[in-house]
Amino acid sequence: MHKFLRAVGFSKIKDRKELTSLITSSIQNAQKRNYVTNNENMILAEFARDYADGIGIAVCGEFDDDDKFIYEYYYPYLIPSAVSTEEDLNVERHAATYSYAGVCNEPRLGVTLIFYLQNMVPYIKYENEGKFPIRGTTLSLSALSVKGQIMMPIAKTEEEKEVAKKKINYRNKLINNARRGDETAIESLTLDDMDLYTTLSKKIRKQDIYSLVDTYFMPYGVECDQYSVLGEVLESKKVINHFTDEAVYIMKIDCNGIEFDVCINEADLLGEPAVGRRFKGNIWMQGVINYPESN
Template sequence: MHKYMRAIGFSEYTDRKKLKELLTDVIMNSDHRAYTMNQEGILLGEFSKNHTHTKGTAESGTFGVAVCGEFDDNDKFIYEYYFPYLTGSGITSYEDVSVERHADKDSYAGICDDIKVGISLIFYLRNRIPYIKAQSTGKLPIRGTTLTLSGLSLKGSILLPIKKDEEQVLRVKKDSANRNKLLAAARQGDEDAIETLTLEDMDMYTTISRKIQKNDIFSLVDTYFMPYGVECDQYSVLGEITEFRLVTNDITGEKVYILTILCNELTFDVCINEKDLYGEPQVGRRFKGSIWLQGYINFPEE
């Protein structure tokens, strides 16, 4: 079983028989179906079904299961793989996105270089069909796309926020804006910007090294977004909760939290089973956990 099925409330689905019944139901009673021909002339199909009480694919903040495969010469669907998903809300990034196919199956990874994070964000592409359609018709690259990120988590905890007055909040925003300008200049090869960023990082390292001897690390670090483990689309995150809701899986009855978090100035949704979340989420508190990052590319024609 896909290990992140637990995140959307299928923690008890551990045997193949129950999983097969679930996937058959997704194919036969899907909320959304998408088809396209690839460059080899093979008809690809993707079936998805939401498993929250809110039905319909247009609803943000819903989770479900997607089944992918292809059709043979007799128009019979051949199952290839499945994955759990969370439909994110809003737009996370306006930066350009690159996409590459995975080696083992017809799924795709996306890469987004957003200067606010400082690293290349690698995510699992949720809507592969529109991308394959654009690829097979020679419409790539497509300009004007946006990106909506979401994450599934198997383990997380709630931390109290760092107390900041209004002046500190404004100073943080100003410093962040200045840093983003320097990062943008550094990406263009500006040597002065690169030197300034290097000196700032050295100063920050020195300050944290001194303070960490007497303070807890999470009272010094407000937010972070960094790679986790050996898989390239998994990250460890710490961010402020801006919205949250507790929803129910309509098949298993398990409770699942959907948290909207602000992490390194990126806003995205995270889905986690109530059993796996330590602490009580509230707006203003922080979520700390590891996530499997998914991305939905919003194409202009969609």
């Protein structure tokens, strides 16, 4: 059973029989159906059904010679609501299934962003047509979480927020210059990191870590598309899974300057989300590549 199935409101499914019934229902009552022929002349299909506004289950597989659908795998999803980054992307197929992982070198995060690709079928179509590389693509991100908590924000004046924003913009410029081989920028970043480490080492003896660290984004566990995050809640809404009647929170958060949506079951979230508060949790990152022709 998929670990993140409970994030979209299916926490009470306990056995294979219930799961099979859910998958069958998702295929038979799919609201979105996508088909594509791969380079091995197999017809791949993806059936997706929403169980609340923006959340649902996608079932993927292939058709055999008798036009019978053979189920291969499924995954829960949250449809992202906005563009998160315009940085260049790379996509690689997973070894075991016809699914894909995307890679984005987003300098604001400080780590290489790896995500599970939601819109697999359009990618395969472009690949078959030999249209890569495509200029002007953007990336919309979303995430599922099975454990999280709401934290209060760090008190800041408007002046302090403006100063922090300028520092972040300056650091992002240095990172971009460093990626181009600018030695001065590399030295400046190294010195800044050393100063930051020294300052934190002194303050952490007397202050709580979450009063010093406003936001973070770092890998979690051994799977490359899972992360531990802390970010500011920009929007929040509660939706009800109409199949199970379970309540689910969908939040838009700002993490290191990157905005993306997070979905979590109400039972797995400690605290009440509200704009301005912070979300801390472990997430499975998903992404949708927006192609220029489809905009």
